[in-house]
Amino acid sequence: xxxxxxxxxxxxxIAGAVYAARGYLQGRSPGQVTVQIVFDDGSVRSLxxxxxxxxxxxxxxxKLVETGL
Amino acid sequence: MAERSGPGTAxxxxxxxxxxxxxxxxxESCAVLSGDRDLISSSHEPGVERERVGAxxxxxxxxxxxxxxxxxxxxxxxxxxxxxxxxxxLVWLDGGGVLAATTGPEARVGLVLYDMRNxxxxxxxxxxxxxxQ
Numbered sequence: 001x002x003x004x005x006x007x008x009x010x011x012x013x014i015a016g017a018v019y020a021a022r023g024y025l026q027g028r029s030p031g032q033v034t035v036q037i038v039f040d041d042g043s044v045r046s047l048x049x050x051x052x053x054x055x056x057x058x059x060x061x062x063k064l065v066e067t068g069l
Numbered sequence: 070m071a072e073r074s075g076p077g078t079a080x081x082x083x084x085x086x087x088x089x090x091x092x093x094x095x096x097e098s099c100a101v102l103s104g105d106r107d108l109i110s111s112s113h114e115p116g117v118e119r120e121r122v123g124a125x126x127x128x129x130x131x132x133x134x135x136x137x138x139x140x141x142x143x144x145x146x147x148x149x150x151x152x153x154x155x156x157x158x159l160v161w162l163d164g165g166g167v168l169a170a171t172t173g174p175e176a177r178v179g180l181v182l183y184d185m186r187n188x189x190x191x192x193x194x195x196x197x198x199x200x201x202q
Binding site: 032034035036037038039040041043045047053056057058060061062063064065066067068069 | 097098099100111112113118121122125126128129132133136137140142143144145146147148149150151152153154155156157169170171
C-alpha cells in the first residue's frame with residue numbers, strides 16, 4: 001500500500017513537472033488574475049489575463065480606463 | 070454629465086456622482102448604465118465618444134452575465150478589472166443597471182468599491198425617480 005502511494009505521488013510529480021515544462025517551452029506564464037467577478041451569494045470567479053475570456057474583459061477595460069467614462 | 074428626460078433626475082444623478090467623486094479621491098471618472106443598456110450619465114458630452122463608452126460598458130455587462138450563466142450563478146454584485154494603467158470597477162444596481170468607475174493604478178480599490186456600494190442606493194433612487202417622471 002505504502003509502495004503504491006509512493007508511486008502515485010511520484011507519477012503526479014512527474015506529470016506536474018512535464019506540464020510546467022511544456023508551458024515554459026511554449027512561452028506561457030502562470031497568468032496573472034486580472035478580472036474578479038463577485039456574485040450576490042458572495043462567491044468569486046477570477047479570470048487570468050492569459051485566457052481568452054480574461055483578455056476580452058481586459059481589452060475593453062483598458063480602452064475605458066484610457067478614455068475615461 | 071447626465072442625459073435624461075426629467076431635468077430633476079439628471080441633476081440628482083449628477084449630484085450623486087459628484088458626491089461620490091468628492092468622497093473617493095481615487096475615482097478618475099464614473100458613469101451609470103441603465104438596465105436597458107443606455108448610458109445615462111457620463112463625463113463625455115453626447116456624441117461618438119459617449120456612444121462608444123456606452124457600447125463598451127454594455128459589452129462588459131453582457132460578458133459578465135455570460136460568465137455568471139456559465140458558472141451557474143444568478144446575479145452579479147460587482148466586477149473588478151485590472152487594466153494595467155488603472156482599474157475598472159462595476160457595481161450592479163437593482164434593475165440590471167451598473168455604476169461604473171475608473172481609477173489610477175495605485176488606487177485603494179477596496180475603499181473605492183465600498184464608497185460605490187454606499188452610493189448605490191442614491192443612484193437607484195435617482196433612477197427610480199426618473200422612471201416615475
